[in-house]
Amino acid sequence: MFNLARKAFIALMATAGLAAPALAADYIPPVEELPPPPVVESVDFGGWYIRGDIGYHKSKFRGADYITYGVDPCAPCGPEPVPGSNSFDFGKMKGAFSLGGGVGYQVNQYFRTDLTVDYWFKSKFNGQTSDLTSVSVDTSSATTLLLLANAYADLGTWHGITPYVGAGIGGAHVKWDNLRNTIDGVDTFHKGSKNWRFAYALMAGASYCLTNNVILDAGYRFSHIDGGRMFELNGAGPGFDKGFNTHEVRGGLRYQFGNSGCAEPQAVAYEPEPIYTK
Template structure:
């Protein structure tokens, strides 16, 4: 009996000592939760500010016709049977303001170099027979425009846009040389200010954080005005206006905040490590 009681006591003591030991072996280690990776945010860019621009172009001019007064017998009016203007170059500059990412305005001045003119007219020569003349001249113009543009959006540094402008042009015609069977005659060229407007489309490309390459097309219309003065019982003459189609290229320099500049990232430091 004593042996049974002793064995029971020994078993109880062993269980009391070994239980905590084995229980300690199965305690789970603490779980360490790492902080998430640092979040990086980009500062929003506020677009806007002044810019300057310089442009060159190659343009084709279309002569829309001309009328003139005749003082023969009987007096009346005449018109050019044909007229053609040669292509030419122009150069310009301007100053503008980028209002926001999608809207800007500028003032531009373009000097249109000499475009040669060749035309013909029909009339009655001194002998009373019909005759045809050959007329040559040229014109230059200073085109001043106030423009507004919509920048549609920017993809890979390229920003397509559309725009329109309104203003005036100072047009100067050179001496008109008139050659007929009766001889050669000259008419002083007309000059003066005229109303003008334009429409354009193109795209710009970021070369640096402030410089953009601007390439596009512009259509401009110059209203009619005096083409030449009176001489040899003919004149004055008035052209019906000039249309030009321009292929343009230039550079824009942005003084304010440009959409070409990359936003500055803001990095947040990781938070503390939490444990359970």
């Protein structure tokens, strides 16, 4: 009886030993899947913006000519007026402040356009004219309304700072006050003229992100304004200035309605689906 039980136990153990490798071969441990990396949210770039600027400008007066009338004793019908041309000996314009605004569109991260209007406050003018017998001191002042269509190349953004270059083309409405002509303490006034003229500008500067929508802009602008009529006839005249080259420093704010690119893209949290294993 004892021998029979011992033989049965040995047979059972042998069977279990043979079955264990087979069960081990059939067992595949579950594979743990790692969650994917965070997904970066994609946001459309660009959109409309508005801007406001304040500046200080100084214009280089490029000279002026005027007409004088004398008497031609050799005229067939007796003495009569004859025109002649004279030029200002010199002319200088003082600096003045400006205010401006505009609306624009950020096309992409590197290109934007806008339409701007700037009002240049009164800039005082001092000049001199002379002939063989007298010297005249001439004073006046001018205000300008500058309208430009502009395009800019943004050169990339580093730590919220974006340098840029740009160019603009448009027109300027120049309004001259009356010209005061003083000779030996005697004043003569010539009515000032106002007219539209061709203008263009070149810009360079940098912008800084205050928030994702508010951008500080500071830069330099060179503007060229063509010549035009300066004052009307009063004994002498009319007079024509040869235009201005203006150097201007400006600062202002832009409000971007769309994505300005100031804020870094945000990572979206990813919750993987639960994995069930048997």
